[in-house]
Amino acid sequence: MAVYKIFPTQDTSLYSELNTANTGEDAVLYLSKGPSYLFPSQSTYFRPLVQFSTPDIQDVVTKYVGTSSFQSFLKLYLCEAEGIPTNYTIELHPLSQSWDMGTGKLYDNPITINGASWASPTANSSSSWIPSGNYNSGATGSYISTNTGGGTWYTSSYTQSFTPYTQKDIQIETTKFTQWYLSGSIPNYGFILKTSGSLEFDANYNYTLNYFSRDSNTIYPPCMEFRWDDSIYIPTTNICSSPDVLLSLSNNLANYKAESIIKFKINVRPQYPTRQFMTTSMFTQNSFLPSSSYWSLIDYKTQDVVIDFDTTYTKISADTTSNYFTVYMQGLEPARYYKILIQSIINGQTITFDTDMIFKVE
Numbered sequence: 001m002a003v004y005k006i007f008p009t010q011d012t013s014l015y016s017e018l019n020t021a022n023t024g025e026d027a028v029l030y031l032s033k034g035p036s037y038l039f040p041s042q043s044t045y046f047r048p049l050v051q052f053s054t055p056d057i058q059d060v061v062t063k064y065v066g067t068s069s070f071q072s073f074l075k076l077y078l079c080e081a082e083g084i085p086t087n088y089t090i091e092l093h094p095l096s097q098s099w100d101m102g103t104g105k106l107y108d109n110p111i112t113i114n115g116a117s118w119a120s121p122t123a124n125s126s127s128s129w130i131p132s133g134n135y136n137s138g139a140t141g142s143y144i145s146t147n148t149g150g151g152t153w154y155t156s157s158y159t160q161s162f163t164p165y166t167q168k169d170i171q172i173e174t175t176k177f178t179q180w181y182l183s184g185s186i187p188n189y190g191f192i193l194k195t196s197g198s199l200e201f202d203a204n205y206n207y208t209l210n211y212f213s214r215d216s217n218t219i220y221p222p223c224m225e226f227r228w229d230d231s232i233y234i235p236t237t238n239i240c241s242s243p244d245v246l247l248s249l250s251n252n253l254a255n256y257k258a259e260s261i262i263k264f265k266i267n268v269r270p271q272y273p274t275r276q277f278m279t280t281s282m283f284t285q286n287s288f289l290p291s292s293s294y295w296s297l298i299d300y301k302t303q304d305v306v307i308d309f310d311t312t313y314t315k316i317s318a319d320t321t322s323n324y325f326t327v328y329m330q331g332l333e334p335a336r337y338y339k340i341l342i343q344s345i346i347n348g349q350t351i352t353f354d355t356d357m358i359f360k361v362e
Contacts, residue, residue, distance in 0.1 A: 002230050003307050003314065004064055005223045005331025006056045008214045010049075010101035010190070012116050017044040019118035019147055021111040022104030027216040028079060030106070031090070031193055031209040033200065039147055045200060047151055048211070049099060049116060050074065051190025052224050054181055060226050061182060064328070070228040071313075072178040074191060076170040076211040077220035083207040089161045089196040090170060093153035094177045095189035096139035097121050097130060119149040142197070151192045159196070170211065174224065219299070219333040227313040230326075235288040235318050240344075243351045244271040245287065247342055250322065255360050258334050266316070266323040266342070288318050292345040295325050300337035300358060309343050316342070332361045 013023045013030040017038055023030070030046035061070070074092060100122045102115015114123050121129055129141060130152045141152040160172040174191070181188040194200055195209075212220040246269045256262055268287040293316040297307040307314065316325050332338065340357040343350065 002064065002226075002228050002326060002328070003331070004060050004226045004328045006052055006060060006226075007224075008050050008190075008222050009053045009056075010051050011213050011222060012049050012099075012101050013106075014047045014049065014116065014118045014150055015044070015106065016042075016046075016118045016147055016150065018111055019149055020113050020120070021106070021108070022102035022113055022115040022117050023106045024100075024102035024104055024112075024115045025215050026105045027213055028106075029076065029211045029213045029222070031195065031211065032207060033195070034206045034208075042147065043201075043203065043206070045118075045150065048076075048193045049095065049151065049190055050076075050193070050222055051095075051099075051188070054188045057178060057181060057188075057224075065226065065228050068228040068230060070175070070226055072174045073225045073227070074170065074172050074174050074222070075225055076193075076222050078168045078170075078209070079212050079216075079220075080208055080210040081168055083205070084162075084168075084209060085199065085205055085207065087161070087163055088199050089159050090172065091194050091196055092158045092160075092172045092174065093156070093192050093194075094180070094186060095192050096136045096152045096154050096186075098187075098189050117149070118147070121151075153192050154186060168209075171225075178224075219302070219336060223331065225331070227310070229312055229315065231315040231317045233291040233318050234320055238285065238287045239290055240268060240270070240287055241347055242270065243344075243346045243349055245269060245289075245346075245353075246271050247353050247355050247357075249340070249357050252357065252359055254358070255362055256329050258329055258332070258361055260329040261326060262329065263324055263326050264340070265321075266325075268323060286322050289316060289323050289342070289344045290346060291315075291318070293323065294343045296341040296343065297327070297332075298339045298341060300339045306332065306338065309341075316344075329361050334361050336361055 029048040032046045034044045036042045036044045099116040104112025129149045139154050158173045180186045214221045248267045250265045250267045294309045294314045296309045316323050337360045342353040
């Protein structure tokens with residue numbers, strides 16, 4: 001298994017009300033809608049833009065994924081939600097035009113105009129978003145005739161739908177767009193997020209959906225998460241058939257540099273070993289968790305799930321000596337403690353082991 005995270009090189013939000021305002025250094029990415037005071041017959045719209053560098057994407061695939069198939073996801077963490085509909089859908093599109101993040105904030109007075117805005121992808125006076133009729137091949141945009149702008153993007157999309165009972169963080173697939181960036185099929189200008197057209201332009205709804213940005217100074221910045229399966233499983237004997245086992249990490253140094261790649265090895269011992277005649281101690285023989293075993297990572301202080309159990313991408317491997325899994329520390333927040341959980345299906349039972357396997361990223 002493998003999970004690897006990279007972080008944006010730039011992000012901002014387009015704001016239709018102050019259509020030349022830049023919000024590139026705001027702590028929040030806005031995906032909201034409300035009444036307009038400058039354009040009374042319209043609503044006010046926000047659309048976030050997020051971009052990850054092509055070299056960072058290439059490094060992950062070249063150095064770590066290799067020839068394995070992978071999935072990639074954009075993850076945004078909710079900081080505020082009000083007035084949201086019972087059910088709604090968020091769309092993600094690859095942008096078809098380059099843009100500059102800028103250094104503005106939403107409530108700057110006077111407004112900052114040195115980067116992307118509703119009206120322009122760069123400093124406001126220098127260019128505009130491509131208008132209708134001149135879009136790049138396969139691209140589109142949407143705007144109101146009296147307030148043109150709001151970005152241009154390729155029509156291909158991924159979506160994520162929400163119900164009253166689903167978590168409101170965004171975790172939306174980007175795999176085919178990542179592959180297109182790597183192949184050069186389309187240029188990497190990043191992504192635009194918007195609520196589905198039926199909701200975004202529905203006059204009956206005003207709502208707030210705000211997410212932490214790369215400038216939020218929290219442990220919740222946006223990220224792109226790569227997942228691929230690099231697991232192996234060799235053992236044919238000494239495989240646990242009872243959930244009564246003791247787990248520990250044989251090589252946990254407790255503190256790791258942020259750039260570390262750590263292969264954690266798991267000691268597995270029966271809690272109540274069967275009595276038998278042996279010439280060596282039974283406690284020197286390692287047992288193995290079954291092949292249906294997975295790991296998860298928890299922020300020790302907040303108890304937030306950082307990497308969840310996944311039957312494909314967090315499978316625990318096993319060679320001839322022990323079970324093991326690899327953690328890429330680069331995608332974790334420094335100066336934080338993390339706890340490892342192990343889940344295994346043993347004799348038809350799903351067992352989760354929480355034995356305080358804790359480490360810190362420096």
